[in-house]
Amino acid sequence: MSEYQEKAKECKCCTKHVPLPTTLKVYDNIVMCPTTYYNVIEYKRMWESFGSRPAGSIRKHFSEYVQQIVESSIDKL
Numbered sequence: 001m002s003e004y005q006e007k008a009k010e011c012k013c014c015t016k017h018v019p020l021p022t023t024l025k026v027y028d029n030i031v032m033c034p035t036t037y038y039n040v041i042e043y044k045r046m047w048e049s050f051g052s053r054p055a056g057s058i059r060k061h062f063s064e065y066v067q068q069i070v071e072s073s074i075d076k077l
Contacts, residue, residue, distance in 0.1 A: 011036060013065050028073045039066045047074060 008020040010031040017033060025037035032040070043062045046054050047070060053059075059067060 007031075008033075013063065027069065030069060032069075036063075036066060039063070040069050043067065044070045044073070 005020060007024060008017060011017065011021065011024065011033040013033060013036040021033035021035075023034055024031050025034055026032075027037055027040050039062055043054070043066050046058060053071070
């Protein structure tokens with residue numbers, strides 16, 4: 001397996017990326033695919049906009065993984 005394929009495995013948003021992401025992003029020292037990264041950014045923006053955890057009707061549009069990443073970064077503040 002190529003180094004690129006190994007690096008792409010660092011994103012834990014799903015069990016297997018198909019196709020593999022062509023770039024990887026880092027948020028709070030967590031390597032992730034661009035889709036997850038932008039979902040994290042948007043979920044955090046919403047959290048900050050509301051001043052607290054978004055309602056379930058909004059959370060259902062974000063994976064548990066995305067929610068965990070944002071909630072752990074909020075806890076650090």
